[in-house]
Structure formats: structure tokens, C-alpha cells
Amino acid sequence: MKRVLFVASECVPFIKTGGLADVVGSLPKYFNKEEFDVRVILPKYVCMKEEWKEKLQYRTHFYMNLGWRTQYVGVLELELNGIIFYFIDNEFYFAGPQPYGQIFEDVEKFAFFSKAALSALPALDFKPDIVHCHDWQTGLIPLFLKDRFSDNEFYWNIKSIMTIHNLKFQGIWDIKTIRDITGLPAYYFTPDKLEYKKDANYLKGGIVYADAVTTVSRTYAEEIKMPFYGEGLDGLMRARSNCLSGIVNGIDYEVYNPETDAYIAHHYSAENFRREKIKNKRALQEQLGLERNDKKFLIGMVSRLTDQKGFDLIAYIMDELCQDENVEIVVLGTGEERYENMFRHFDWKYNSRVSANIYYSEELSHKIYASCDAFLMPSLFEPCGLSQLMSLRYGTIPIVRETGGLKDTVEPYNEYEGTGTGFSFANYNAHEMLGTIRYAKWVFEEKKRDWNKIVERAMRADFSWDASARQYEDLYNNL
Ligand code: ADP
Numbered sequence: 443m444k445r446v447l448f449v450a451s452e453c454v455p456f457i458k459t460g461g462l463a464d465v466v467g468s469l470p471k472y473f474n475k476e477e478f479d480v481r482v483i484l485p486k487y488v489c490m491k492e493e494w495k496e497k498l499q500y501r502t503h504f505y506m507n508l509g510w511r512t513q514y515v516g517v518l519e520l521e522l523n524g525i526i527f528y529f530i531d532n533e534f535y536f537a538g539p540q541p542y543g544q545i546f547e548d549v550e551k552f553a554f555f556s557k558a559a560l561s562a563l564p565a566l567d568f569k570p571d572i573v574h575c576h577d578w579q580t581g582l583i584p585l586f587l588k589d590r591f592s593d594n595e596f597y598w599n600i601k602s603i604m605t606i607h608n609l610k611f612q613g614i615w616d617i618k619t620i621r622d623i624t625g626l627p628a629y630y631f632t633p634d635k636l637e638y639k640k641d642a643n644y645l646k647g648g649i650v651y652a653d654a655v656t657t658v659s660r661t662y663a664e665e666i667k668m669p670f671y672g673e674g675l676d677g678l679m680r681a682r683s684n685c686l687s688g689i690v691n692g693i694d695y696e697v698y699n700p701e702t703d704a705y706i707a708h709h710y711s712a713e714n715f716r717r718e719k720i721k722n723k724r725a726l727q728e729q730l731g732l733e734r735n736d737k738k739f740l741i742g743m744v745s746r747l748t749d750q751k752g753f754d755l756i757a758y759i760m761d762e763l764c765q766d767e768n769v770e771i772v773v774l775g776t777g778e779e780r781y782e783n784m785f786r787h788f789d790w791k792y793n794s795r796v797s798a799n800i801y802y803s804e805e806l807s808h809k810i811y812a813s814c815d816a817f818l819m820p821s822l823f824e825p826c827g828l829s830q831l832m833s834l835r836y837g838t839i840p841i842v843r844e845t846g847g848l849k850d851t852v853e854p855y856n857e858y859e860g861t862g863t864g865f866s867f868a869n870y871n872a873h874e875m876l877g878t879i880r881y882a883k884w885v886f887e888e889k890k891r892d893w894n895k896i897v898e899r900a901m902r903a904d905f906s907w908d909a910s911a912r913q914y915e916d917l918y919n920n921l
């Protein structure tokens with residue numbers, strides 16, 4: 443039996459701000475249980491829902507040095523769907539209304555979490571063969587394993603993997619503070635280790651010290667070796683390219699299932715969507731005060747409202763797109779104020795055709811995935827993207843830019859060969875996107891049979907975790 447420990451800053455159903463939580467919460471369920479014992483360790487945030495906090499069982503506590511500080515570490519445990527989850531408790535570090543706060547607080551919070559996660563293992567009597575780290579918050583772990591923990595036999599031979607879900611966020615702060623927080627010697631703060639442009643960089647440390655580095659799609663694994671996508675670390679990605687691989691994300695097919703989803707108005711399948719899916723569209727139009735009309739081309743978006751997701755392209759052509767009376771748009775998301783206000787403005791201007799929902803709602807997100815005709819995701823960069831996979835699963839046709847995981851998961855429609863599961867465009871250009879939206883709408887309106895075949899292919903495409911979980915198993919075995 444091989445033992446693997448996932449270390450991450452978020453995980454469904456406990457706490458979520460983005461796709462990382464979906465991945466950490468679903469992937470562990472899909473490993474071969476005979477061969478792998480995969481457990482997950484997370485922070486116990488004060489802002490976690492009461493219903494989960496109540497269920498956690500106390501396991502142990504101890505005091506740990508972090509630089510010159512001595513801090514309390516509590517460990518709680520919960521078994522869910524056959525997976526053991528550990529939670530690190532410290533109400534000073536994990537207070538606040540969200541998991542993340544100001545970066546200067548977060549760098550100390552996650553140094554504490556990373557060290558505590560490793561320190562807790564002997565008391566939990568769990569010695570992993572592999573520690574699988576996710577994103578910058580856990581970037582110090584591969585380095586800690588080689589340094590702070592190397593004089594304790596318990597930690598010998600533990601291998602580490604660093605998975606990059608988003609290279610944009612690296613955890614950067616000044617070296618003096620990070621040395622003070624971590625107690626790490628000056629030796630580690632050079633440009634071939636933790637240092638990045640005179641500051642300390644957690645993710646860089648993780649990439650340098652991990653035994654393997656992965657990211658969440660093949661195309662993104664290639665893109666980040668180039669300056670445009672490399673976020674300043676493209677040189678390092680090239681240097682580590684023999685240890686770098688891209689394994690595409692899946693989604694939880696038990697949760698995202700149009701045949702059983704409790705959030706949606708009408709269930710449907712790849713067999714009966716022609717009759718049944720439209721009932722969800724009618725229900726959503728009704729619920730959001732959009733004109734109830736089967737013929738309108740209903741475009742959905744569920745997203746963090748940031749530059750990463752291509753909202754500047756949308757802002758640029760929104761008015762032009764809305765001139766078309768047969769287009770309806772529904773957006774669900776929060777993020778940068780200018781995009782929140784942009785959608786509020788168009789909701790006011792085109793009230794019966796645009797619905798802006800500037801908040802977070804699991805329920806409405808499922809309704810949008812199930813009810814719309816198309817799903818728009820024109821990202822500037824996209825390590826993988828899960829929203830387009832959810833849309834595919836519900837037969838809501840993705841319109842995407844060809845980058846990262848979007849390129850790997852959405853096959854563009856080819857009208858001559860009758861293939862493809864969505865629509866895509868190559869350049870980061872607002873009118874190229876608009877042209878693609880209009881082409882999709884034309885197929886929807888004028889070639890209904892072909893459109894329905896795209897929907898059927900999309901619903902039958904397989905983005906469950908099965909194939910990708912096997913690839914992670916191979917990687918664990920090779921290490
Ligand atoms: P990222 O992790 O970059 O935000 P992904 O596409 O990988 O992008 O994952 C986003 C996840 O967050 C999806 O599960 C999506 O449904 C969800 N999501 C984003 N915004 C909202 C929102 N406002 N309400 C509900 N779910 C949201």
C-alpha cells in the first residue's frame with residue numbers, strides 16, 4: 443500500500459474559492475483503494491461552515507517552533523466518502539472571513555500550515571511515501587522536507603510533488619520577513635533556490651525542491667515554459683522540464699450529473715436532452731426575469747471576474763453583442779469591481795436580456811451549467827478550467843479561447859466533418875471572440891440538427907477523473 447498526503451489550502455465540501463477546491467475534494471476518491479491510501483490535510487478555517495466544523499474529531503495537539511515563535515497546533519480529523527481529512531487548527535492564523543487575506547498575512551499563515559502539516563504526521567502515525575503539494579501555499583513543503591525535517595528519520599525518503607494550479611500566484615514577500623517567519627538560513631535565499639528578484643518566492647521553492655512538478659493540462663505545461671505565460675518563472679520551468687508534466691483535471695461525475703443533480707429543475711441525459719434540457723432554460727429565464735423564449739441564444743458565464751478569465755474582451759464587445767435581440771446573457775461571479783459594475787450596468791440597460799448575479803452560489807452555478815445554450819470562457823490564460831468541463835457534461839456548448847486546458851478539453855466544431863464539442867478562437871481579440879459567438883449562434887439557429895449533435899458529443903465526452911487518476915498513480919509509482 444502506498445501512502446500519499448495531499449496538502450492544500452482549500453477543498454470541497456469544506457471550503458472553496460475556485461477550481462483548486464474541486465480538484466482536491468474529488469481526485470482522492472478516484473485512486474485505486476487497494477493500492478493507494480490517499481489522505482488530505484487542510485487548514486481549519488474559522489470561516490468554514492458550522493455544519494462541517496461540528497463534525498470534526500479532535501486527534502492531538504502540540505506546540506511547534508516557527509522561527510522564534512512557538513505556536514499551538516491542533517489536529518482534527520474527519521472521514522468522508524472513505525477519505526481521511528486532517529485539519530490543522532490555530533485560531534490566530536486561520537481567523538478571518540475568507541481563507542485568504544492580505545499577502546503579508548498569508549505568507550506567515552501558510553508557512554505555519556506547511557510546517558504544521560509535516561510536523562503532525564508522526565503523532566498521526568501516518569508516514570506518507572509522497573507528499574503532494576498544491577499551489578504556492580504549500581511551496582515550502584518540498585524545501586522543509588530537505589532541510590528542517592531532514593534530521594528526523596521519520597521524514598527520510600518522503601518524496602514530494604508540486605502541482606501548479608495557477609502560476610500567477612506565487613507567494614512573494616521580502617526575504618528578511620520570510621527568514622524571520624520560517625527561521626530558514628540565508629543559504630536558501632539565492633536565485634537558484636527561493637529568491638526571485640531579491641524577494642522570497644514560495645512557489646519557486648516548491649518547484650526547485652520537489653521531486654516532480656505537475657500542472658493541470660498538457661498545453662499549460664508547455665505554455666509556462668514561454669515568457670508570455672511563465673509569470674517570470676519560464677526559465678525555471680524550462681530548466682525543470684524533465685520533471686514537469688501536465689495531467690488534465692477531471693470533475694466529479696457524481697456531483698455534476700444532469701441525471702441526478704438536485705439543484706436543477708429537470709433531469710436529462712444524452713438520450714433525452716432534446717426534449718428535457720429546454721425545460722431548465724425556461725425555468726432559469728423565469729427565475730432571473732429574462733424574456734421566456736426558447737429561441738433566444740442563452741449564453742452563460744460562471745467565473746471569478748478577473749483579467750485571467752478574459753472579461754476585458756467581454757467588456758469591449760458587450761454593447762455590440764447586446765444589440766442582437768436574440769441573445770440573452772446570464773453571469774454569476776464576483777471579483778474585480780470594474781467587471782462587477784460592468785455587468786450591473788448591462789443588466790440595467792438590457793434588463794430583459796441580461797442577468798447579472800454578482801455573488802457566489804453553488805445552486806445557481808449548476809442551474810446555469812444545465813440551462814444555457816452556450817457557455818462563454820475566453821480566458822487570457824487557463825491552467826485547466828473546470829467550468830467548461832461542467833458545461834460539456836450538461837450539454838451547454840463552450841465557446842473558449844484556445845489556451846491551456848481550454849484547448850485540451852474543447853474540440854472545435856468542424857462543420858464539414860461533423861466533429862467537435864464546442865467553439866473556439868485563437869487570438870486574444872474581442873472581435874475574433876464576437877465572430878465566434880455569432881458563428882455558434884448561427885449554427886444554433888439555422889442548423890438545429892447539427893447543434894444537437896454537438897450537444898450530444900459534448901455530453902458523451904469523458905472528463906471524469908478515471909484517466910487522470912491513473913496518470914497520477916503512474917507518477918507516484920515512478921517516484
Ligand atoms: P478557477 O479555479 O481559475 O477560478 P475553474 O474553472 O478551474 O477556475 O474553477 C472555478 C470553479 O468555481 C467552478 O467550480 C465554478 O463553478 C466555481 N465558481 C466560480 N465562481 C462562482 C460563483 N460566483 N458561484 C458559484 N460557483 C462559482
Ligand code: GLC
Nearest residue numbers: 461462607658825826827828
Ligand atoms: C486554478 C486555475 C484553473 C484550474 C484550477 C484547478 O484555479 O485557474 O484553470 O482549473 O486551478 O486546477
